[in-house]
Amino acid sequence: MIDFELTSKDQEIIRLAHEQAEIARRYGDYYDKHEDELPPDQFPEAEGRPNPIVLAEETGDGSSGPRILHSLVMHEIYGGGLALHRARWGLGNTVLQTVATPDQFEKWKNHTIAIAITEPGAGSDPADIRTTATFDRETGEWILNGEKIFISQAQSADAAMVFSRFIAPDGSRGMTTFLVEKGTAGFTVGPQLKKLGIRSHDTCNLLFEDCRIPEFNHIKGDFKSTMSVFNDSRPMVGAMALGVARAALDFTRQKLAERGIEIDYRGGMRSRCAIADRFLRLEAAYEAALLTVMRSKWLEQRDVAPKVEASIAKAAGGKAARRITQGCIELLGPEALSEDHRLERCFRDGRIFDIYEGAGEIQRLIIARAILDYTARELR
Ligand SMILES: Cc1cc2nc3c(=O)[nH]c(=O)nc-3n(C[C@H](O)[C@H](O)[C@H](O)COP(=O)(O)OP(=O)(O)OC[C@H]3O[C@@H](n4cnc5c(N)ncnc54)[C@H](O)[C@@H]3O)c2cc1C
Structure with missing residues (x-):
């Protein structure tokens, strides 16, 4: 039987999310007009208040289910236009969780990881991606070159999960992903983009110029699982x-x-x-x-x-x-x-x-x- 009934515990978490969205709304109005300023990790009113996203993720017995609940919490938060607490995870974290090795996951599990797929000329169809990584046999590193556009959490994340073509030492080619940490030489984050909507959201372009990445950062999951x-x-x-x-x-x-x-x-x-x-x-x-x-x-x-x-x-x-x-x-x-x-x-x-x-x-x-x-x- 299909049952979307919410428990009283879930309803309470959703109520909290709604309440916080109402408070966050006026900050949303401010950052809508000040796109260059990044909202802080949390607003003063978040002090001492539980984060409803974390509550939804950690809810156990007494919940109708964390996945439905998480969606409904995000539904409330987006009604306010901005969250009182900044998101801890990006979509790059889900890629890490889905396809990385246990050692890779352990290393970056507490990082916020943006996802970087879109390029000028490659949006809906990832087959058009031109960013390319070649392998340097002498140093054992990958050298990444390319540009990504409209990347969410670009400035606030600790790293980006970059979708790229690769040319392996044996000449084989294909599509893959690399985790590129902030501060890596050759990795630049551009200024905040001016947008029609969700202006308070952190969105920038990324540039990779002869950006050298250790082999350990190669996230080798098959492309279908990654997508x-x-x-x-x-x-x-x-x-x-x-x-x-x-x-x-x-x-x-x-x-x-x-x-x-x-x-x-x-x-x-x-x-x-x-x-x-x-x-x-x-x-x-x-x-x-x-x-x-x-x-x-x-x-x-x-x-x-x-x-x-x-x-x-x-x-x-x-x-x-x-x-x-x-x-x-x-x-x-x-x-x-x-x-x-x-x-x-x-x-x-x-x-x-x-x-x-x-x-x-x-x-x-x-x-x-x-x-x-x-x-x-x-x-x-
Ligand atoms: C605020 C914002 C945040 C973003 N965040 C991220 C991010 O974090 N990471 C990231 O990688 N990207 C991000 N993007 C990029 C976004 O995912 C792309 O803009 C989107 O995938 C569309 O790609 P495109 O802009 O190149 O448009 P195109 O792919 O060029 O499409 C243009 C139009 O043609 C239509 N179209 C395309 N192909 C077909 C087809 N085969 N049949 C019918 N219609 C078609 C599309 O639906 C669209 O209407 C973000 C974009 C914005 C605006």
């Missing part, structure tokens, strides 16, 4: 997208109420005004997308690798965030475009979730291949 980390992160991105959408809906409901328009769930269509009806349709889109996230995470908890379900959750969450934030602006009218209005930022922040970790179009391709039984080569 499987997205099955875990994509539903999470769907949950974050829906956190922004929820914030937009809550704000719109409040503004409509101030204008005397209450959303009544009991009456039928004939008893509702057009605005209330449109609001309910947006809310239904939110609910439907959130169920796809929960289903994907529920499968994970049952040790079923949810590849297609992960893409469905990511595609549904990203699309719903775009539709809902735009729909809410339409309901409130021109006033909603003011910078002083929470909705304006939700609209800008909501756009990214349909771009990173595989754009909506790419998720729909993955889903279509699974339904129609095509290979990636046959349907692209």
Whole structure:
């Protein structure tokens, strides 16, 4: 039986996350306008408060399941636009956990590790990656050259998990990953990028110029396993997208109420005004997308690798965030475009979730291949 029921312990952690998101919101507004400043590791109000992300990760008995809970906590936090506590882990940590050797994992398990795949000319399709590592027989090191763009946590992370081509000593070639630590000669992090949305998030380009890396830093997992980390992160991105959408809906409901328009769930269509009806349709889109996230995470908890379900959750969450934030602006009218209005930022922040970790179009391709039984080569 599918059961998404949350225990009272889980509900308490989600309530904490919601409360912290409300506090963090005003910091989010500040960093939205000061993109060059990196938010601190934690804000003053975080002092003495438990970190709901850590609570969700460490929850044991009495929880409906850590994976669903973690997603719902991220959903709340993204509703505020910024966390009171900075994230300890990046997607590079998941790669480390999934494919590194026990010695490699032990060495870097407490580092924050960004993931660096995208390049100018290589975004949706990693086959276009041009960053290349060649092996120096004399020193036993790899020499990395290339550029990565739009890398999250670039400045705040301790290291980057870099996706690269390699040319091995025996002449063999392929795709692989290297863990490159901050401070390695030839590794430069660029300035903060100016973005449409999520402006408070740390996003920079990375440059590798004759960057020498010890053989120990070669993370040799097969490429398919490495890419499987997205099955875990994509539903999470769907949950974050829906956190922004929820914030937009809550704000719109409040503004409509101030204008005397209450959303009544009991009456039928004939008893509702057009605005209330449109609001309910947006809310239904939110609910439907959130169920796809929960289903994907529920499968994970049952040790079923949810590849297609992960893409469905990511595609549904990203699309719903775009539709809902735009729909809410339409309901409130021109006033909603003011910078002083929470909705304006939700609209800008909501756009990214349909771009990173595989754009909506790419998720729909993955889903279509699974339904129609095509290979990636046959349907692209
Ligand atoms: C704020 C932010 C943070 C990011 N963080 C990271 C990070 O931490 N690490 C990282 O590696 N990258 C990161 N990225 C990059 C992001 O993952 C890429 O932007 C994304 O994968 C899309 O790649 P692209 O920009 O090169 O677009 P392209 O791949 O060029 O795609 C352009 C458009 O074409 C569509 N398209 C592409 N191929 C197809 C196809 N076969 N069929 C139909 N449509 C298609 C896409 O959906 C998209 O709409 C980040 C980006 C942003 C904006």
